Amino acid sequence: MSDIIRLSAAALADRLAAGDISSVEATQAHLDRIAAVDGDIHAFLHVNEKALDAAADIDRRRAAGEQLGTLAGVPLAIKDVLVTTDMPSTSGSKILEGYLSPFDATVVARSRAAGMVPLGKTNMDEFAMGSSTEHSAYGPTHNPWDLERIPGGSGGGSAAAVAAFEAPLALGSDTGGSIRQPAHVTGTVGMKPTYGGVSRYGAIALASSLDQVGPVTRTVLDAGLLHDVIGGHDPHDSTSLTDAWPSFAAAAREGATGEVLKGLKIGVVTELPDSGFQPGVAASFRDALDRLQAHGAEIVEISAPHFEYGVAAYYLILPAEASSNLAKFDSVRFGMRVDVAGGTVEDVMAATRDVGFGEEVKRRVILGTYALSAGYYDAYYGSAQKVRTLIQRDFDTAFGQVDVIATPSAPTTAFKIGEKIDDPLQMYLNDLTTIPANLAGVPGISIPSGLADDDGLPVGIQFLAPARADARLYRVGAATEALLVDAWGGPLLDRAPVLNERSRTMQEGSR
Amino acid sequence: MSEITPELVRHLGVLARIQLSDAEVERLTGQLDVIVDNIAKVSQVATPDVPATSHPIALENVFRPDEIGQTLTHEQALSNAPDAADGRFRVTAILGEEQ
Amino acid sequence: MAAALMDFDKALELYEPVLGFEVHVELNTKTKMFSAAPNSFGREPNTDLAPVDLGLPGSMPVVNEQAVRYSISLGLALGCSIAASSRFARKNYFYPDLGKNYQISQYDEPIAYEGQVEVELADGTLVQIPIERAHMEEDAGKLTHVGGAAGRIQGAAYSLVDYNRAGVPLVEIVTKPIFGAEHGAPELAAAYVRTIRDIVLSLGISDARMERGNLRCDANVSLRPRGQEKLGTRTETKNVNSMRSVERAVRYEIRRQAAILAAGGTITQETRHWHEDTGVTSPGRPKSDADDYRYFPEPDLLPVVPAPELIEQLRAALPEPPATRRRRLKAEWGFTDLEFQDIANGGVLAEVEQTIAAGAAPTAARKWWTGEIARLANAADRETSELVEPAAVAELQKLVDAGTLTDKLARQVLEGMVAGEGTPQEIVDARGLAVVSDDGALIAAIDEALAAQPDVLAKIRDGKVQAAGAVIGAVMKAMRGQADAARVRELILERAAQ
């Protein structure tokens, strides 16, 4: 395996800037890795045929002395929920098979402008509905730690791609944990920014009031670097914040010194019972907290009495908004059309949506239609919006007492593919700890906390901060990461099983 | 118990323009019944004194100046159309009337 | 499809009509409500589109600030309160002319609510129309039905969709139920729409051309038996796209419903479609459970919270209310009650005002709009106000004032204007209609005529000046009417004296 692909994005960027490695070499190394392992992982739905051209262009510009962005020349995997002009964007659905967008998502345009090289589009649960990537219309993605297990979801493709060293960085989207929960089960880093901190323009909407685009990486610093590229105000997204954001990469670098832990107040939610978590997950979480405490952090018990209503509120708000957002897939302007002999346009629309949507999508669209329909609105959607207020108040109270809140990123480690697919309710409970951040709009980051002692699979610790305090998460996340990696004697991913490389086309270790 | 019935699911399918088979209606009825029983608990704490939150981060008056910006070319607009004629999107006969 | 109808007076004897209107006004902003694509009319299909107008995946709406200001101004002109906080909502329903299969509209928090509009009837009666709300929303695309009879939806083989109109800013004005219109109900309907048109024109926020759909009226009609408290079942008649049609449609619905009720039948709550050609309404979709629009707050947009200073600024800039304006103009122009009612009832007040503003004398402007233009409109079965532009009428009158055109020639030029042949001057040039002011040509014609009628010449020379009439006729005929008769007369007397 080429050592180029094992470099962090920050290290790769340094080598590119120094001229040690060209972007073409770096891109080729990742394309080779994809060719070698993606048959087993299935992280990618589409590999960019023009990646090497984009890389060569960056190399030319660098050679010409052009001032390039920090991540210029670094390859990037893009979750298929983000529309791209040069690659199909399907959001994991058959109904959008082959769809070519006439515009780039803002985060994609910004990545390109920063000189990053799009490697391809990554697999996901259809329309980001799921926690396992089993609901992709194009087949499941496999967890690089155990190919029989799920890589999390909905952004399992992006997480698996970075965990399998197929890409140093990826873009994800997080509606109820779709960046953080895959990070948890793949031993990677996932950051959901403050709602409005990163543009949603060009992200195929699932639930507009919950969706947020963010970085999927192997290190906290890499996440900060990517966040610096994609973040900031976008006039195309009315909900985009106009705040002047600090450099998140700088925050991560500052955090890595560990200073931030001295006197840091970390809240632990009393209402999240240990019993709800797999023992190995709970143990890893406690262990991480102990280490943080040993380095000067103070662990404070806080109460968030309404978090337990979060999942219920989420599974009303999400389907409701999704049922409306997905109405545009009607076979008229784009996407699949199923013809019905002698049928009216109504018949054609209904047949197309029956064939084009997968089971989970239909389930949620029907549920959302119900939640919004006359006579049920107040009891369901209206009440769920009130629960949002209550959860925001819980956060406000908590952040009056602590700097960050910590939770396990998810209740269990990666489960087996197929294990929960017939039990939607069990599947929904997976998002228990990640959902409150989406409902309240606050930022959250998941970083590896270790391996569960009961099954040897990765576990993540999630930190939550007040809205707009994303930089605090980079500081605390980087400090925790430095502490743990030091204790482990190397990154957690070093302990992942070696993947079987099927076809090697590139010269090994060219440098 | 919630009030999810096959008739309701079928009606929701019409509203959502999804042609559900009988088997799908049956399966969804059972699943939605369980899910709705679990999510209905939001009404326990959603008392009248609690205001609803539609947007996680409160903003207001986000506007765009009335200036013409970038538009799609005619070709771009029609590039993904399943069917088109005379520069327009083509659909089969419409049954219902306009709203 | 012709339904049984009851005599109108008989219907009014038995039932009290209750009216309600939903008027949609297209705003004339430069761009759409939620996108920076041009707000255009008549362009090539599917050319003025931004991603959100087609509902493309990943697209998002952003509110046009000017549309909000226009909406507030309109709300104020309708005497409404402006909401301290207003928000957008999604109205969910599937229809191929909707790019997203939901319309962004307003539901529980409209921008303006609780107003009142004063409407004047032909006899000068003032009626107060209670306004429930005015809300902002977006227009839908345009469907063309192909393969059916006369482009009707029924029986069409397929339909074509042009989304250029999708996203054009609309304000929907909804009245409360209107009682007490009685026999004047049909007239009140037209007068109400005319008043809304006058208001939006005076605000300059809409082109308000009904034939282009800038202004569209849905008329709600219900009847209740005399003495009954409870309101009857209403129908909503759509597609009524001229003031004349609004009047006719309301009259038709009153007569149709009365016939059904008198025969012991019940009225179906439904939307009905007005057919301009046959003058009847026909049933659309019945209102049923299927009309479950699943409104919810639009998560992609944020509340509109107009600053009190902005509201006051817009209030201060409001034009005067129509009734006040009518009183003022009547005095300014010096018309009698009758003369002024001609203008008001003809629905051409704004046109007369604009024609005068463009330089024509009040009497001339009134004469054009209530005379020849109204006659041509009537003959063509079109709205008088939509036939020609006021500025062009003023230009035409200028040519008359300058002696370039006689009244008779001017009428010919007007016909050319209606036919779209160009500006008055262009038509004069193209048709060669100008009065011959070259005395040389006139004298040649006069000499010829006098030579042909020596007896007449003798009479004139004898002092029988009125005999000149016969020569004038011959000269005018020779000049094909393009001469000023007074000048011809002058010249005849001159030549005869020589």
Ligand SMILES: [Mg+2]
């Ligand atoms: Mg309406």
Ligand SMILES: [Zn+2]
């Ligand atoms: Zn409307």
